[in-house]
Amino acid sequence: MVQETRPKGTLPLPVPDEDTxxxxxxxxxxxxxxxxxxxxxxxxxxPRPTCPQCxxxxxxxxxxxxxxxxxxxxxxxxxxxPALEGRVPFTTLVVELDEGLRMTSNLxxxxxxxxxxxxxxxxxxxxxxxxxxxxxxxxx
Amino acid sequence: MTNxxxxxxxxxxxxxxxxxxxxxxxxLMLSLQAIQAALDDAxxxxxxxxxxxxxxxxxxxxxxxxxxxxxxELSFFGEINQAGNVGAALVGxxxxxxRAGIAEVVVIFRGVNGRSGRRYGRGDVTGRQGRGASxxxxxxxxLVPQHGLAMMTRRRMYETGVTSRQxxxxxxxxxxxxxxxxxxxFYETPLTIEDHQNSRFVVEPLHLxxxxxxxxxxxxxVLTSAERARTLKKPPxxxxxxxxxxxxxxxxxxxxxxKVTGPRLFKMAGMQxxxxxxxxxxxxxxxxxxxxxxxxxxxxxxxxxxxVEAGEISWDGGSLPVNTSGGHLSEAYLQGMNQLxxxxxxxxxxxxxxxxxxxxxxxxxGVGTGAVLLTREP
Numbered sequence: 001m002v003q004e005t006r007p008k009g010t011l012p013l014p015v016p017d018e019d020t021x022x023x024x025x026x027x028x029x030x031x032x033x034x035x036x037x038x039x040x041x042x043x044x045x046x047p048r049p050t051c052p053q054c055x056x057x058x059x060x061x062x063x064x065x066x067x068x069x070x071x072x073x074x075x076x077x078x079x080x081x082p083a084l085e086g087r088v089p090f091t092t093l094v095v096e097l098d099e100g101l102r103m104t105s106n107l108x109x110x111x112x113x114x115x116x117x118x119x120x121x122x123x124x125x126x127x128x129x130x131x132x133x134x135x136x137x138x139x140x
Numbered sequence: 141m142t143n144x145x146x147x148x149x150x151x152x153x154x155x156x157x158x159x160x161x162x163x164x165x166x167x168l169m170l171s172l173q174a175i176q177a178a179l180d181d182a183x184x185x186x187x188x189x190x191x192x193x194x195x196x197x198x199x200x201x202x203x204x205x206x207x208x209x210x211x212x213e214l215s216f217f218g219e220i221n222q223a224g225n226v227g228a229a230l231v232g233x234x235x236x237x238x239r240a241g242i243a244e245v246v247v248i249f250r251g252v253n254g255r256s257g258r259r260y261g262r263g264d265v266t267g268r269q270g271r272g273a274s275x276x277x278x279x280x281x282x283l284v285p286q287h288g289l290a291m292m293t294r295r296r297m298y299e300t301g302v303t304s305r306q307x308x309x310x311x312x313x314x315x316x317x318x319x320x321x322x323x324x325x326f327y328e329t330p331l332t333i334e335d336h337q338n339s340r341f342v343v344e345p346l347h348l349x350x351x352x353x354x355x356x357x358x359x360x361x362v363l364t365s366a367e368r369a370r371t372l373k374k375p376p377x378x379x380x381x382x383x384x385x386x387x388x389x390x391x392x393x394x395x396x397x398x399k400v401t402g403p404r405l406f407k408m409a410g411m412q413x414x415x416x417x418x419x420x421x422x423x424x425x426x427x428x429x430x431x432x433x434x435x436x437x438x439x440x441x442x443x444x445x446x447x448v449e450a451g452e453i454s455w456d457g458g459s460l461p462v463n464t465s466g467g468h469l470s471e472a473y474l475q476g477m478n479q480l481x482x483x484x485x486x487x488x489x490x491x492x493x494x495x496x497x498x499x500x501x502x503x504x505x506g507v508g509t510g511a512v513l514l515t516r517e518p
Contacts, residue, residue, distance in 0.1 A: 011283075
């Protein structure tokens with residue numbers, strides 16, 4: 001699913017760095033992937049250079065289902081930050097992915113409403129040539 | 141781990157400016173005025189000061205502060221990084237330096253135009269423009285502290301059954317304390333539970349009156365050895381223990397770091413939560429007063445909301461009065477500094493909502509990122 005970006009308050013774009021570039025490269029290919037530590041086998045998110053459990057730097061990038069359940073969410077009713085101008089109400093959420101990882105993201109605007117436990121799936125939004133964001137919508 | 145702090149150092153002076161929405165002064169001037177007030181309170185002169193410590197987010201540099209105070213040589217200084225939540229950590233570092241003989245009189249200061257200048261609630265201070273770890277939050281609209289903390293609040297409501305009305309009872313009780321404190325921003329403004337429940341959602345489930353103030357103002361603390369503090373103007377507030385928590389790997393999503401800070405602090409102090417007479421908590425958002433009470437171990441998880449509703453955190457008849465000056469919600473938002481000042485006042489018997497016979501005063505400065513136990517006796 002592709003959703004085009006809208007000309008409203010400008011949310012900060014991710015600034016990829018050497019530790020995170022691969023994640024954003026996969027997103028550009030519309031693949032949600034997370035690092036799996038080759039040393040201890042643990043899956044982790046967000047991307048980081050070393051494993052918080054064993055400090056190994058060896059990883060493989062595992063393809064994720066992109067499906068999960070709403071773990072929690074909040075609805076901005078006020079554009080407290082200028083980036084939310086014209087975007088409220090705006091729903092941010094934490095998704096518990098089927099693989100067990102928790103991921104902070106937001107609900108696409110045309111999604112059905114959610115509550116804790118609602119099944120959701122990733123919905124990639126291409127922002128520009130470099131950046132595609134993994135957002136979520138109620139699963140079909 | 142031995143604790144060499146136990147009563148060997150003390151907070152000997154406290155000072156603050158007026159609290160407003162537009163100070164008309166620089167943050168440097170606010171800091172200088174607060175420091176001078178704290179030194180006057182202690183009966184010390186700027187020339188007695190050899191150490192300065194600050195929040196890293198404070199814009200006033202220690203050399204500028206020293207130059208304007210007339211300090212001859214600044215031989216100990218430092219700042220602690222994160223955000224607003226490092227007040228107790230600063231107290232711990234300063235006390236350790238004094239105990240080690242590295243410094244003799246350390247001033248911890250805070251001066252902010254938090255309403256008329258850079259606003260915490262708008263992300264002016266904490267925003268990272270999508271760099272570092274924020275590349276996985278800010279592009280998704282998690283831009284200011286409220287956004288992440290509202291999500292945590294909702295999950296904890298789901299897990300423990302705590303209610304928005306109980307958050308409202310927290311706001312109302314702390315406002316009642318502010319209504320007794322002429323320095324408080326909301327001194328003359330009452331708040332009812334209906335006002336709270338009917339106030340707009342800022343970030344649902346957080347209502348407007350779940351959120352703290354934004355304030356222009358300054359505050360300062362003067363720390364020195366227990367021996368020296370006993371020779372000064374005011375009764376010392378002895379530092380029994382101070383600790384900080386910067387990261388917890390195996391934390392449950394809805395736990396606040398009080399969960400690890402509490403047991404560590406009380407172990408350092410050789411005390412229990414039940415020894416505490418009065419509590420100050422970093423009340424940036426109402427729900428976190430309840431979460432802190434639970435995770436520090438003052439009440440069981442899931443019981444905090446009922447505890448508040450039963451009036452137990454009220455100065456007026458409660459078993460554990462909380463935020464007796466009005467806290468960040470209703471006095472001022474000085475990022476933990478006003479909680480530290482009030483914690484000292486309670487030990488001295490100077491609060492406008494004075495708890496009777498305070499022996500142990502507990503101050504949290506970040507819902508678990510740091511806490512201090514102050515005592516009347518060393």
